[in-house]
Amino acid sequence: MMNMSFLVVIMFLLGNMIFVSKHKHLLITLMSLEFIVLSVFFLMMLYLMMINYNMYMLMVFLVFTVCEGALGLSILVLMIRTHGNDYFQSFNLI
Template sequence: MMGMIYIIFLMFMIGNLIFVSKRKHLLIMLMSLEFIVLSIYFLMMLYLMMINNNMYMLMVFLVLTVCEGALGLSILVSMVRTYGNDYFQSFNLI
């Protein structure tokens, strides 16, 4: 059981490391955010199985995750149509 928690924590930390180191591309940042959310989902699933609780909260979490992913992809598509790429440095925020 503790081995699984260490693996999930390692997944979370790797996702954060990728998020911080690849901050120039929006697509890579979105993929690392989904990886972080996946590790949180595994942690919640493990915790809810450990306390013998129902899994309805996981369904709510997955719905919110899908909404977050759809919003991120729509921002990415809008950026690519407007600026031609997903670099953050290619457009001016002012």
């Protein structure tokens, strides 16, 4: 159980490192966010199994995760349709 939680913490830190580092593409940023969410899901699952609690909260978390992923993909598609690519350099916020 301790090895599993250590692995989940390493997954979380790796996802945060990828998210914080400068990347050119929006898709890589969205994938790192999904990796962070996956590690948080595993951590919640381990914790809820450890205290012998119901897993209903995981279903609520998965619903919000799917909504977050769909919103990210819609932003990606909108950016590709308007600018032709998903580079942050071609996207001007002003």
